[in-house]
Amino acid sequence: MTKRVGARRSTVALKALMAVSGLIMVGYLLLHMYGNLKVFSGQVAFDEYSHHLRTIGEPLLPESGLLWIIRVVLLAAIIAHVYSAVVLTVRDRKATRTGSGPRYKSKQNKRGFQRSYASFTLRWGGVIIFLFIIFHLLNLTTNDIAPGGASASPYERVLNTFGEWYMVLVYTIALLAVGFHLRHGVWAAGMTLGANTSVKARRNLNVLAYALSGIITIGFLIPPYAILFGWVG
């Protein structure tokens, strides 16, 4: 038995928090992907876009105001998401714990009846994504990691980065993790928020999950490969 905490702090409520924070991040990713695709419009457009992000809302908002709002929301989302993921994971471990050794001794049917790779990769996938984000910020935002050379222009930073094949590889791995995570995550978020109540809804959710994860993975990967193969710049 665990402590009685009330429905407001129940696993279901926490999970809803995870779903909402996850969906916020998905929304951000869609925007971010759209921005990234501007590399094809050349340096001016890309840098202007990046600049524009910092000036929207002026003079209502101070310089970088919206960007900071986005950053705060994103940070809050990621904290909420990771917090709930950790709390729930610890709980699940406890619920299935059986003294020493694996839960079931049998070595047969480790994958159960139907467990998909996504459901297995969810947690480690999340950790990979998390590590990637830190790396990514050091790489393209602060430019502390700058393979191929640092630059003040975001456009150049991107070009320099993906000029290196191993960076493309790193991003590819990260985006596959994101893809898997979202394939299950988007569907799961629908379940968690109560949208999966009929066969039809279930099918639509599945389609949406495939579509979003596909669009995001491919959409993000186009620029790096384009740059690596020299189609940009």
Added chain:
Amino acid sequence: MKITVRVWRQANPSDEGKMVGYDLDDVSEHMSFLEMLDVLNERLTLEGEEPIAFDSDCREGICGMCGLVINGLAHGPERTTTCQLHMRSFKDGDVIDIEPWRSSSFPVVKDLVVDRGAFDRIIQAGGYISAPTGSAPEANNLPVPKENADHAFEAATCIGCGACVAACPNGSAMLFTAAKITHLGLLPQGQPERASRVLGMVEQHDHEGFGNCTNIGECTAACPKGIPLDTISRLNRDLLGALAKGKA
């Protein structure tokens, strides 16, 4: 046919427990899985060894008393209860692993017998409609659209066996809880207590120490009654709705 079973033996809750192998030489494919264990138990008794403790009652797939993890799968390879599983699902020479439901909320009592009292307590926390005996209105005063009635029925067929918990990688009892929420929540009679029901049952579910549902769906696949996954979504929706309305 000849088979070997490896069975989880655990003398009592505090015992470590281990897998013990037994060979059976003369198993008929028409035997049910539990009859195979009966035959083994008869032999063990005559040899002066303690027979293997396992639960069963109706042996018709309806009471929910039986339940073994067979080769890592709750209720074994077919979608049915353990008591309705037959030896024809196995082959000559097979080695069959038999284990109890595993979840810290279902402590092992002995061998393959576990304590599923947590399920009763979840129902106590709201899995009912308050209808004092004798106060009921005429039954046909309350029409229920057939579609809702059929859905409610489908959810109501849960036998409380606990396979969902045994199968869920998180040890979650969401499917069991959600089946009841769905059954009662789809009927007009169930509306007045809809919010308090879901709040109470989810709270109890968590209090019992069950895991959290990450929508993996293994529970539905193992459920002998095929309780659909959308029941869990309904539970989530009801809970969030109740919280949004400030009912907690």
Added chain:
Amino acid sequence: MTVNTQARTDEFTDIYDLGEPIADTRAPDVDVRQRWETRRFEAKLVNPANRRKLKVIIVGTGLAGASAAATLGEAGYHVTSFCYQDSPRRAHSIAAQGGINAAKNYRNDGDSIYRLFYDTVKGGDFRSRESNVYRLAQVSVEIIDQCVAQGVPFAREYGGLLDNRSFGGVQVSRTFYARGQTGQQLLIGAYQALERQVAAGTVINHTRHEMLEVIVADDRARGVIVRDMVTGEIETHFADAVVLATGGYGNVFFLSTNAMGCNVTANWRAHRKGAYFGNPCYTQIHPTCIPVSGDYQSKLTLMSESLRNDGRIWVPKKAGDDRPASQIPEDERDYYLERQYPSFGNLVPRDIASRAAKYVCDEGRGVGPGGLGVYLDFADAITRLGRDTVEAKYGNLFDMYAQITGENPYETPMRIYPAVHYTMGGLWVDYDLQSSITGLFVTGEANFSDHGANRLGASALMQGLADGYFVLPYTLANYLADGPYEPIDETHPAAVEAKQQVTDRIEKLLSINGTRTVDSFHRELGTIMWEYCGMARTEGGLLKAIELIRELRTEFWRNVKVTGVNEDLNQTLERAGRVADFIDLGELMCIDALHRRESCGGHFRVESQTEDGEALRHDDDFAYVAAWEFGGDGGKPVLHKEALIYQNVEMKQRSYK
């Protein structure tokens, strides 16, 4: 045919004694229509403030027990309930498939309380009490309202109203159902109501507790001794009244459609303490069960009777014809029910269909392993209606059959054989459901009360819920109104004695350490019962069975092997206690069957049949309830007769030709 020359009422004085006749003194002496209302009005009431001080023990959480516990708890009494399973929801009522009757007349097909009453009395072959049956029909209407309010998902029509079907050979559609899982849905409704009271603190439920003795102190039932099946602890519980709702005893036959744990222990222990056992020999044998497949078989599975609506029953004309069904040409098949009962055909009542199957198998014309089975063939139905229609109607039953037998019933005919299904007998109770021990009430299948010699389909569920929701709460209150009774504790001699009896018996069972398993005894008992006290019974056979059972008892107490210890979850020990009681009960059943030299309902005495082999009742001699008093270990049971008087229905011989 052997014609018995002995006078029918001759007593077997060496086997049993005749006691004083008894009467049900509780049913008011007014017109049957007013009896229940009058009784309710006359019954004493208990002030709500006093209810908390009154304790009730309810053993059993099936329809009868759970509904009573929920209702009494809600009324404010202090209820303690017990069941042997790990949850009240698993009581055997869960397995009932077909449906529950109620005289709602929603179909507008001429049903009424009187018609349900009439059908039930006639169906019981005029061996039940008019008072009880009329009351049952009256409250049936309220049961449906109650269950719907609780959320029981009965089948509905497109308009959203409740659907009905006709069931068990009656001409009106009065059966409410929830697909093939009516018992499950009703029980879950009652279980939820029970758990609501547990949460409210009015009911304390003990699961995995087996009742092993009743405490009768100063001539009143005041408590029970139970064994905690996990720790082995022997506990004493006291109350102002005790209710037994412990179900039927069909498992005396070893193979039956009952759940593995169904037992007679609670009833038998009460019987030994003074409760009369009513009509123990009345058993119902269901014609459509899946046949035995081997000697490892642990139980039998019922296939819904509705299959007989479209399936045709046949066996080969030639004995020993072991060709597969498909290779037996049409003119070499014997559709024996259609041949013998042209007007009812495959739809004759359960007992007739069962016996007919036994006869053809006795002639060596049975099919399948051991020749114990007949075909139930859907080939014609599939041709006539199309496979899809047949699948829509019976798909889940076909699947179940395929699951168990591994055969495909769409291609080869099903094989079916009769199996023991229900026991009409049980502890004798009066109109108030009180047994011959004051303060001990018995409800549901555990009592003998409403079905006479044969139960109609879909009326056991009705009775269980009628007793628990609507009858007992009034009659028990009437009894409790004189309470609380003087408190007693563990030092009371009756409590000490009862506990000692339990521990002695357990010690005895554990100390024998013989060479035969408990199941081997149970199987042997079952074989004896099935052979001699099954579908057709003869004087010679019954005498022989009594002999065999007595030998079996001696052998059991000398040579049974029970492993393990008491202080543990010990399933062998549990079974041993149950089998010991079954052995004693089996003997009483044979004695009851022996003394009743007539055929009625489920009890068919070969000596008492018409020219063309139909059951023949002898109303002049046997229109009574046989209530048996325990005669002590090794002593003779004592027969008390309760005369059955019919004022509202005329007694007739059944005919289904």
